[in-house]
Amino acid sequence: MGGFRNVESARREKDGIVYYDRGILTGKDGTRYQRYAIQTHFVSPGEDKCELVRRYVLPLYEPGDCLSFTAKVMGMCTNNVRTMEDTHPGFWAKRLAPFAGHNSTGIGMHQPYKMQLVIEICGLPRVLFAAVVSAVTRPFGVHGLFYKICGHGVAGIDGFYPDSSFEIYHSLGVINPDHPVENCDEIEKATGVPTVVMDANDFDQNQLGKGTNFPLTDSQIQDAMADNPSGQGDELTPFILIRPLHDHP
DSSP states (O other), rough: OTTTTTTTTEEEEEEEEEEEEEEEEETTOEEEEEEEOOOOOOOOTTHHHHHHHHTTTTTTTOTOOHHHEEEHHHHTTOOOEGGGGGGOHHHHHHGGGGGOOTTTTTTEHHHHHHHHHHHHHOHHHHHHHHHHHHHGGGTTTTTOHHHHOOOTTTGOOOOOOTTSSGGGGSSSEOOOOSHHHHHHHHHHHHHHHHHEEEEESSEEEEEEOOOOTSSSSSSHHHTTTTTTTOOOOGOOEEEEEEEOOOOOO
């Protein structure tokens, strides 16, 4: 997936806004979706989500479009963040972290600080049970049960990356935002842009919540975002403008 990334020929610019043509996907119902990944500055904790949409999305927006707003940036805007100073990995976080994921996926809980957040969110008994089940089933090629058992959006815990090219992520963790539907409705009320909050990566496209008037069904959202057009965090493309096409292929 994601073969379109880093292709300079896909780069576009309009009114000073840089965006990337992520191509067209056809959904299971035959609907075709053009997707544009919009580049932003590095969003810091507490920034105004509506102002970000006004600044970066409205110059490209056309009636009928809708917006995927990445969960990481929404978490930053809503201050759902934790610093290393405020997070103190305990005995179990340090012991369980090496068995909880792999660096190669980019979404694992192999970092003790992340594991500590999981324990605080889910409770130690659930985390211990999830770790045991994961350890027993992994040799048989079964993966992902740790996250399914823990639930509570723990796969959306991001940050605490010592190798990140963004220094802030070395010591900052981001948690999936609370009240995603309300946040989406607030954005649409302020900007007119229907919005969905997505926690997407190369393995899953998790829909956290969409605005009350969002025009696509849940299945259509999955179709439009199937190849993770947001890319990775270093690309600074947290906004995907989804444009359903009503012509014929």
